[in-house]
Amino acid sequence: MTDLSEHRPFSESQAAPWWTRAVVYQVYPRSFADSDGDGIGDLNGIRSKLDYLAELGVDVVWLSPVYPSPQHDNGYDIRDYEDIDPVFGTLDDFDALLAEAHDRGIRIVMDLVVNHTSDEHEWFRESRSSTDSPKRDWYWWRKPREDGSAPNGWTSAFSGPAWTLDETTGEYYLHLFAKQQPDLNWENPEVRHAVYAMMRRWLDRGVDGFRMDVINLIAKRAELIDGPERGAGDGFVMGPQIHEYLREMHREVFDGREGAYLTVGEMPGVSIDDAALFTDPTQQEVDMVFQFEHVSLDQGAHKFDPIPLDLVALKTSLARWQVGLAETGWNSLYLNNHDQPRLVSRFGNDTDYRYESATLWALVLHLHRGTPYVYQGEEIGMTNVRFESIEHYRDIESLNHYREAVEEFDQAPSSVLGAVHAMGRDNARTPMQWTAGEQAGFTTGTPWIAVNPNYPEINAEADRASGTSVFAFYQRLIELRHTNDTVALGDFELLEPSHPTLYAFTRSSSSERLLIVANVSDDPFTGDLPLDVSTAELLLGNYPVDADLPLRPWEARLYRL
Structure with a gap:
């Protein structure tokens, strides 16, 4: 077996950065937990759930924006980078959250939105x-x-x-986004240094890093802004100054500072070669990037044109990134976030096999090489919502699409609403479902967006009490990443790349080899597994143990060979 330490920068566990074996949990504060009954989640609500997050085992909580904002884009239009929006609490509340999270060994990462501000900034x-x-x-x-x-x-x-x-x-x-979100001009050094100073003040406060919103859009091509009718991406995606800006940011914000920080850059349109450079530790830019290739594969002409999942295409895409960042760099691993539909509804079966498909995708994702990101509610198998009318939706992207498609392009309202049901961002933004009680235990008031009607059956309390608990499955996956060097750092090899329903791959180190097999289908898998498992140890599975049976619908297994 190959000794990976000869060529992998993070192969030796004692030398690997802490985030190679960490798991990040994303909190969307408006929808997580409301402490004061105003119908909007807040910092004290998050504080009340820290024991839940500690029990899950996550290492980092990434907070979507909590800064003062007019909320045209749910907080991604920032009025003031230096404060907390009163709807979420105060700076004292933030300091208390930070201290209590640190007491539990949980780091706090802030959302950094500096491609644009609010027009009220x-x-x-x-x-x-x-x-x-x-x-x-x-x-x-x-x-x-x-x-x-x-x-x-x-x-x-x-x-x-x-x-x-x-x-x-x-x-x-x-404004690359809403008209209330004007783009900052990063060519002006005064802008850059104002941003860096703000970042330093948050680190001084105790923050443990930043998730950087659409950070590769900050570098524009000024000559294309002035008129040529070329594709927009030619002018503002991966502009020529982007590496210079990120290296300067790292130098001005993090150099000479003690602490274990995490930086992840959201980068639409990023290529593997670009990502390898961004995340090369010798370049000192960012630790990892969020790329969008794999979450664009079920979209046709545009986002609101959903097409069925092509498992071969998804496997191929994720494997390309595994191989492409194997020698240099690091992957982020996600299938859910605040901008994406719910995983179990998107790529699974959220009715007949909700537990099985939720845990299958959890096993598949967490056994890839990279840092996994869990989005709130993913760990209990929350599903998409199907509101009956567009009036129930709050997301500016969905509302604008519906208006444009119906009013300007004369599309049938029912058809457009169906696309919003499938792909709209509010699928991820309905309140966290804690209990079967009123408003799912999220608030004692009227929530800012309606709770998914299925909360009496799908909620954290019920899931954790169940014999088939998604939460418990995630706990085991997180524990494996913490304790098993092969899960955290091992080599990746895709098996059966052209099989339409079998997702299979290995993770290998100098000491062991792991096999992951998953049947992404409502039908049993009756073929042969790609490797002999007759003497293998079954480490984890989402069905009762019976290694002699073929893979059942949505069954996933982890073997030590």
């Missing part, structure tokens, strides 16, 4: 006040073209144009 207020404002070039301003139109034809990620005309000065400003 003082920086933008000053920038738009006059063309002579000292902060004018902190954002992307351009004069109209001769016909009065926008500088170019780019469109926003949330529908409509990416440029809005500001009547005060008669110029357009760039």
Whole structure:
């Protein structure tokens, strides 16, 4: 068996960074736990659930934004980077959360949203006040073209144009997302150093790192902003300065600072080669990236054009990233987050085989090489929601898509709503289902978005009391990553790459070889497993132990060969 330590930077457990065997849990604060009955989750609600998270075994909690915000994009439009929105609590509440999490051995990672601010941020207020404002070039301003139109034809990620005309000065400003989210101009060093200073203050407060929202969009190509009608991605995805900016950020924020920090960059459109450079430890940019290739495979012409899962394509994609970052770099592992539909509804069977398909995907994901991310509710098998009317939805992306598709493109409302049911971001944002009690135990008031009606059956209390507990399965997976060097650091090899329903791969180290087999199907798998398991040890499975049976529907097994 190959000794991987000869060529893998993180193969020796004693030398590997702490996050190679860590598991991150993402909290969406608005929807996690409400302590004061106003219907919106808050910091004290999160504090009340720290023992739950400690029992699960996670090492890091990543908080989606809790800064002051007008909430046009649920907190990703930040009014003030230095404070806490009153709806979530106070800085004292944050300090208490931080201290109590650290007491339990849990690190806290903040969301860093610095591609754009809110249009209510003082920086933008000053920038738009006059063309002579000292902060004018902190954002992307351009004069109209001769016909009065926008500088170019780019469109926003949330529908409509990416440029809005500001009547005060008669110029357009760039916003890659909502018009209330103007993009910062990172070519201005004053912008960069203001951001770095803010980051340092959060680290001084005790924060353990940052998840960086769409961070590869901060580097724009100015010559394309000024008019050429090329694809928008040519102008703002992976601009030529991006590595320079991230290295500068690391140098200005983290160099010379004691502590064990985590940095992960969300990077739409990133390639494997790019990711290897971003996460190469010698480059000192980020520890890992979030890429989107695998969560785009069930989309047709656009996000709201869902198509059935092609397991071969998914296996191929994830394996490419495993191999591509094996020599240098590190993978993040996720199938759920605040922007994605619920995993068990998207890639599993959330009715007849909800427990089995939830635990199958958990085993498959956590046994890949990389740092796993668990999104709140994933650990109890929460499902998508199917609200009967678009009026029940809150997500700006879904609402804009529905309006545009129905009003401008004359699509049938029922068809458009069906696509929102399948792919809308509110699937992940309905309140955490804690109990079978009123409002799923999330709040004593009226929740900001309705609770999924299935909460009497699917909730943390019921799951943990069940003989088939998704939570307990996640506990075991997290424990394996903490204690088993092969799970954390071993080599990856995909088996049966063209099989339409069997997901099989090995993880290998100098001391052992593990086999993962999973039947991604409502039908039994009756063929032969790719390797002989007659003398293998079954370490974990999601059905009662019976190694002589073929793989049952949605059955997953972990063997030590």
